[in-house]
Amino acid sequence: MARVLLGVTGGIAAYKAAELARLLVKAGHEVTPILTDEAETFVSAKTFEALARREAPRALYPHLVQADLLVIAPLSANTLAKLAHGLADNVLAQTALAFEGPVLAAPAMNPRMWAHAATRANVAKLRERGVVLVGPDEGEMAEGEWGVGRMSEPEEVFTRVEAVLARLHQLEGKRVLVSAGGTREPLDAVRFIGNRSSGRMGVALAEEARLRGAEVTLVAAYLAVPPPGKVELVGAPTAAELEREMLARSDADIVLMAAAVADYRPEEQSAGKRPKNAEPWTMTLEPTGDVLAQLGARRRDGQLLIGFAADHGDTGLARAREKLAAKRSDLIVFNDVSRDDIGFDAAENEVVLVSAVGERRIRKAPKERIASEILDEIVKLVSK
Ligand SMILES: Cc1cc2nc3c(=O)[nH]c(=O)nc-3n(C[C@H](O)[C@H](O)[C@H](O)COP(=O)(O)O)c2cc1C
Numbered sequence: 049m050a051r052v053l054l055g056v057t058g059g060i061a062a063y064k065a066a067e068l069a070r071l072l073v074k075a076g077h078e079v080t081p082i083l084t085d086e087a088e089t090f091v092s093a094k095t096f097e098a099l100a101r102r103e104a105p106r107a108l109y110p111h112l113v114q115a116d117l118l119v120i121a122p123l124s125a126n127t128l129a130k131l132a133h134g135l136a137d138n139v140l141a142q143t144a145l146a147f148e149g150p151v152l153a154a155p156a157m158n159p160r161m162w163a164h165a166a167t168r169a170n171v172a173k174l175r176e177r178g179v180v181l182v183g184p185d186e187g188e189m190a191e192g193e194w195g196v197g198r199m200s201e202p203e204e205v206f207t208r209v210e211a212v213l214a215r216l217h218q219l220e221g222k223r224v225l226v227s228a229g230g231t232r233e234p235l236d237a238v239r240f241i242g243n244r245s246s247g248r249m250g251v252a253l254a255e256e257a258r259l260r261g262a263e264v265t266l267v268a269a270y271l272a273v274p275p276p277g278k279v280e281l282v283g284a285p286t287a288a289e290l291e292r293e294m295l296a297r298s299d300a301d302i303v304l305m306a307a308a309v310a311d312y313r314p315e316e317q318s319a320g321k322r323p324k325n326a327e328p329w330t331m332t333l334e335p336t337g338d339v340l341a342q343l344g345a346r347r348r349d350g351q352l353l354i355g356f357a358a359d360h361g362d363t364g365l366a367r368a369r370e371k372l373a374a375k376r377s378d379l380i381v382f383n384d385v386s387r388d389d390i391g392f393d394a395a396e397n398e399v400v401l402v403s404a405v406g407e408r409r410i411r412k413a414p415k416e417r418i419a420s421e422i423l424d425e426i427v428k429l430v431s432k
């Protein structure tokens with residue numbers, strides 16, 4: 049049983065919060081609903097009181113200090129902006145500002161509101177502070193428009209709430225080192241050889257490890273997504289820098305090598321910007337260091353090493369199996385890059401977890417969910 053503060057803001061999706069409240073209460077949690085005035089123009093506070101099987105508390109403070117989690121669903125663009133800027137002009141905003149525990153929110157708004165630069169910046173701020181965002185999903189809006197902005201279904205939000213609650217202390221005392229993003233190998237002062245990695249998977253893993261109580265360091269090459277909050281962030285734009293930064297921290301308890309590190313880099317870099325002319329530009333690419341193999345070679349007793357393999361189809365999976373032993377890893381996360389709906393630069397992924405005890409396929413899901421499944425597997429390995 050957990051104590052959950054359930055914030056509800058004003059939007060069409062407020063009705064979905066009633067179902068979420070029902071699911072939480074059914075699962076045995078104590079739910080304290082906090083509706084904004086705007087939310088009450090869509091749904092009645094009485095509905096939530098009845099579902100929570102308790103009246104709205106007169107004094108919120110005792111609930112605030114005892115609560116395990118603050119959930120805000122739906123989260124309006126307006127309240128999202130308030131949270132990002134620390135405004136406290138209603139009870140929900142005050143609660144969010146005063147609450148010290150984990151916060152999970154399910155934004156819901158018109159796709160253009162979601163895509164607006166102001167909202168993007170506000171979302172980035174919340175993520176930096178460690179707020180877990182579920183959705184929004186792509187689909188048809190109540191007003192008939194199509195796009196990203198629908199609140200995730202109550203069952204999905206509920207699953208994520210349960211995941212956050214179950215995992216709050218699982219990795220307490222553990223130091224977790226994660227690499228993420230794609231490296232860029234300079235050709236000259238402005239050009240580079242890169243890859244399509246967005247860093248989303250590594251960022252999700254770092255966030256998930258932190259949510260489970262670990263002390264997390266994220267060694268980041270180029271990220272197309274904001275880094276998570278409350279983790280130590282180390283920039284490592286090239287393969288050589290990433291190698292150096294990872295090896296310097298290789299005594300961590302759990303090491304996740306999720307970055308897409310260039311396998312080759314230009315042997316020589318032109319000074320300045322090579323001027324454009326009619327001549328071909330020929331260069332030799334030399335192999336970069338194998339970071340995972342080096343981490344494997346120096347691994348200590350009790351340490352867990354997780355590698356990632358981005359490869360094609362069944363032959364790629366076979367290579368991932370070989371990689372497990374060759375790189376002295378405990379787990380290889382295989383990612384099929386022959387599909388363009390998952391993996392590199394996509395919001396979703398489908399992976400196969402390859403370990404000495406067998407293989408497990410994790411069906412297509414948002415990368416945050418995949419990260420959660422990978423961490424479940426790691427927790428099992430830690431407790432062995
Ligand atoms: C019919 C209707 C539907 C709305 N739906 C949304 C919505 O889905 N998301 C959103 O951010 N705002 C929506 N709004 C605007 C918010 O209700 C408005 O910004 C309000 O100030 C939010 O207040 P709150 O964040 O304190 O709950 C809607 C407004 C109306 C009239």
